[in-house]
Amino acid sequence: MTTDPATSAVPGASAWRPSERQQERDAYRRGRTRRSFAVAAVSTVALAAVAVAGLVSSPGWPRVKASFLDPEVARASLPAVLDGLWLNVRVMAVSAVVIVVVALLLALARTLPGPVFFPVRALATAYVDVFRGLPLILVLLLVGFGLPGLRLTGVPTSAVVLGGLALVLTYSAYVAEVFRAGIESVHPSQVAAARALGLSRGQSLRHVVLPQAVRRVVPPLLNDLVALSKDSGLISILGAIDAVRAAQIETARYANFTPYVVAGLLFVALTIPLTRLTDALARRSGWLGAQSAATGGGAAR
Amino acid sequence: MPDAARDDAAPLLSVQAVRKAFGAHVVLDDVSLDVHRHQVVALIGASGSGKSTLLRCIDLLEDVDDGVIELEGRDITDPRLDADAARARIGMVFQSYNLFPHRRVLDNLTLAPRLVRRTPRAEAEERARTALDRVGLARKADAFPDQLSGGEQQRVAIARALVMEPAILLLDEVTSALDPELVGEVLELLADLKRSGMTMLLATHEMGFAREVADEVCFLHAGQVHERGPAHQVLGDPRRERTREFLRRVTG
Numbered sequence: 419m420t421t422d423p424a425t426s427a428v429p430g431a432s433a434w435r436p437s438e439r440q441q442e443r444d445a446y447r448r449g450r451t452r453r454s455f456a457v458a459a460v461s462t463v464a465l466a467a468v469a470v471a472g473l474v475s476s477p478g479w480p481r482v483k484a485s486f487l488d489p490e491v492a493r494a495s496l497p498a499v500l501d502g503l504w505l506n507v508r509v510m511a512v513s514a515v516v517i518v519v520v521a522l523l524l525a526l527a528r529t530l531p532g533p534v535f536f537p538v539r540a541l542a543t544a545y546v547d548v549f550r551g552l553p554l555i556l557v558l559l560l561v562g563f564g565l566p567g568l569r570l571t572g573v574p575t576s577a578v579v580l581g582g583l584a585l586v587l588t589y590s591a592y593v594a595e596v597f598r599a600g601i602e603s604v605h606p607s608q609v610a611a612a613r614a615l616g617l618s619r620g621q622s623l624r625h626v627v628l629p630q631a632v633r634r635v636v637p638p639l640l641n642d643l644v645a646l647s648k649d650s651g652l653i654s655i656l657g658a659i660d661a662v663r664a665a666q667i668e669t670a671r672y673a674n675f676t677p678y679v680v681a682g683l684l685f686v687a688l689t690i691p692l693t694r695l696t697d698a699l700a701r702r703s704g705w706l707g708a709q710s711a712a713t714g715g716g717a718a719r
Numbered sequence: 720m721p722d723a724a725r726d727d728a729a730p731l732l733s734v735q736a737v738r739k740a741f742g743a744h745v746v747l748d749d750v751s752l753d754v755h756r757h758q759v760v761a762l763i764g765a766s767g768s769g770k771s772t773l774l775r776c777i778d779l780l781e782d783v784d785d786g787v788i789e790l791e792g793r794d795i796t797d798p799r800l801d802a803d804a805a806r807a808r809i810g811m812v813f814q815s816y817n818l819f820p821h822r823r824v825l826d827n828l829t830l831a832p833r834l835v836r837r838t839p840r841a842e843a844e845e846r847a848r849t850a851l852d853r854v855g856l857a858r859k860a861d862a863f864p865d866q867l868s869g870g871e872q873q874r875v876a877i878a879r880a881l882v883m884e885p886a887i888l889l890l891d892e893v894t895s896a897l898d899p900e901l902v903g904e905v906l907e908l909l910a911d912l913k914r915s916g917m918t919m920l921l922a923t924h925e926m927g928f929a930r931e932v933a934d935e936v937c938f939l940h941a942g943q944v945h946e947r948g949p950a951h952q953v954l955g956d957p958r959r960e961r962t963r964e965f966l967r968r969v970t971g
Contacts, residue, residue, distance in 0.1 A: 434738065434745075440785040443798050450798070 488676045495668035495677040502664030503684050506650045509578060509660070513585045513650070514643055520586060521593035526623070528598055542594075549591035554649060558584040562656035581653025589646055596638045600631035640696040644689045651685065661685065729792060731756045731918055732777065732887055737786035739769075739776055746772045748942035750786070754887065754920050759913050761929035761950065762922040764939035765965060770922035771814075773939070774889045777920070778811045791886060807835050810880030810888040815896050816872040818864040818879070824851065825860040828879050835883070843882075850878040854908055870901030874908055881912075888912070890921035894928075906932075926970055930954045938962045 436444065473479060527535075527542035549557070561584040566575045574580060604627045612622035654663035661681045668677035730753035739747040746769045754760050762770045775781045777788055779795060779802045788796045795805040818827050828847035832838040838846070851857045854874040856867075864872055873893055880888055890909070894902045906928050913919065913932050923929055929936055929950060936953040938946045938961075946953055946962045957963045 434748075434785075437736070437785050439787065443796075447798055 484674075486675045486679055488672075488674050491668075491672045491674045491676040492680050495665070495672065495680055498664045498668050499661050499677055499681050499684060502659055502661035503681070503688070505578065505658065505660045506647070506685075507688070509582050509585070509653060509658075510643075510647050510650045513582050513589070514646060516582075516586050517589045517593055517646070518639075520590040522597055524590060524594035525597035525601060528594070529601055529623075531619070546591045546594055549588050550595070552588065554584070554588045555652060555655070557588050558652055558655060560584075561587065577656035577658040578653065581650075581656045581658055585646065585649060585653070589642065589649075593639065593642055596635050596642065597631065600635035601627060603634055604630045637696050637700040640692060640699065644692045644696065647689050647692065648685060651681075730754060730789075731758075731791060732920065733787075733789040734773070734777065735787045735789070737773070737776060737788060738784045739772055739781060740784055745942055747776065747783075750939070750942065750944055752937060752944060752947070754918060756918055757916045758935065759919045759921070759933045760935045760937060761933035762920065762937050762939055763924075763926070763929060763965070764945075768939040769942050770939055771891050774811070774891050774920065774922055778809050778889055779806055780811075803835075807831070807883060808886050810883060810885030812873070812876050812880050812888065812890045812893050814892045816864070816869070816876045818872055818876055820864050822863075823860070824856070824862050824864065824867070824875050827864065827875060828882050831879070831883055846882055847878075850882045851875070853881070854878045855904075868901060869897045870904045873897065873905050877905075877908060877912075887918045887920060890919060890923075892922050892924060894923070894925060924969065926954060926966070938965065940965070 476482075524542045524546060527538050528546075530538055558581060562577065562580045565573050565580060565583075574583075601623075608626055608630065609622050612626040613619070617625065651660060651662040654660050654666070657663070659667075661684060665677040665681035669675055732752075732754040734750060734752040737747050737750045738745070746767075750769070750773060752760070752773075762773065764770055772781065776783050783796050786796070787794050790805060790808060794800070795802070818824075819830070822830065825844060825847050828850060829838075829840065829843040832843040832846065833840060848857060848860060851860055854877055856871060856874055856878070859867060859871060859875070864875065867875065873896075877888075877890075877893070893909075894905050897905065902925070906925065909919070909921070909928075910932050921933075933950040935947060936950045937944050938953060938957075938959075940961050946957060946959045948958075952958075953962065954966065957966060
């Protein structure tokens with residue numbers, strides 16, 4: 419924790435001025451910081467220059483550039499791909515909500531105690547085992563083409579709904595395990611304290627264990643959400659016109675691969691804010707954890 | 720300067736005009752304090768008076784905002800200095816032991832000698848067993864920390880600091896987290912260390928122990944050394960009102 423003289427010269431610490439020695443130290447530290455910034459900047463630029471030079475000097479570059487990076491095609495295909503991306507966003511948002519609910523129920527089912535609940539536990543465990551093991555693309559194909567094949571009344575036939583269902587089936591299994599890890603990470607003494615106050619098992623879970631568990635698993639959950647936002651592109655194999663499918667159509671229209679690059683950039687732009695949010699949350703909880711462990715409950719506030 | 724390190728009259732540890740603030744909260748405000756070789760100095764004071772922060776600053780776990788801390792005549796607060804090397808010369812024992820729960824007792828002790836001093840495993844383990852024997856826990860070498868009582872864990876933590884053969888041992892309220900019947904075994908160990916000549920600076924709430932073992936007592940108040948002197952004088956016949964008030968409160 420380096421302290422900048424500007425921030426330590428706070429009101430209430432009015433009389434204090436850094437000594438000459440301290441000013442010299444602060445100057446030295448600022449110099450070190452400047453130096454490492456400079457080293458980082460120069461090495462980043464150098465690395466980027468080498469990568470670009472390598473790319474541009476490769477023998478196939480002119481052809482790749484023409485067929486993947488055509489600004490005209492990019493501009494022309496953008497509206498259609500954006501339209502498709504809007505479908506991805508909606509599928510992702512709706513599935514995410516359903517996934518969290520289903521996953522939480524699955525996780526809770528797996529923590530139910532006693533022989534009475536054995537079937538529930540076994541079912542939830544089997545579900546998680548199966549859907550964590552199945553490749554998402556297989557689930558998509560089986561749900562997308564198998565379910566309508568049953569010709570049951572009430573079974574949706576829309577590729578979007580079926581695709582979303584497949585996403586929910588697979589991701590619920592993953593997210594359930596994240597929740598379960600969170601629940602099991604809450605120390606048993608917390609349950610003991612809640613039960614000692616007369617709370618029932620359910621009440622302890624609802625008001626003491628789950629709030630702590632959920633807080634702990636937010637970063638991994640957001641990580642799964644980022645993965646979901648990309649995997650929502652897989653519903654295109656069922657025929658839904660999402661960003662990937664739209665890019666495919668545009669690629670065929672212009673006989674040029676640039677729309678794929680456009681779709682790729684849009685997906686990245688979509689997930690970057692999510693990734694940053696995950697980082698920020700992880701850093702915050704990491705920082706809090708390190709801080710409380712460092713002070714060790716000592717006198718340092 | 721380096722010659723001062725050889726001179727027994729020069730303090731082993733010299734804290735000079737140290738200041739440390741967390742945001743607007745000034746915890747240490749112009750603290751100065753010397754510890755000589757083979758001396759035991761006890762820091763007393765209310766919670767929040769800066770005892771832990773001072774120890775953490777000396778072990779360079781916190782950067783001071785101003786002032787100088789010299790160990791063996793060298794300014795360890797100089798940012799040009801390798802802080803890891805300085806920390807390796809200083810032993811620190813924490814209030815809540817801070818043992819590594821994923822490693823056996825023996826491995827807790829051999830970790831630093833092997834990584835920092837590059838001691839071969841066999842030699843490091845031999846020294847670790849000697850250190851464990853010294854704190855009376857040789858039979859617990861293969862246990863995991865959570866299989867030990869609090870007092871045993873704290874003795875392991877002390878042994879872990881001792882295997883690095885530190886110039887000075889800093890102890891941060893090492894008995895505060897212990898059950899009363901386990902406090903004795905740790906204090907006994909510290910008294911034994913004092914007899915062997917170990918230099919120690921300890922923050923403590925155990926006034927009886929401070930009087931018995933410490934050569935000097937330092938009363939911290941409002942981020943400053945409010946009173947310091949021989950243990951029997953500060954604890955028995957304090958000169959300043961604040962010190963008297965504090966001692967009345969803690970001794971009841």
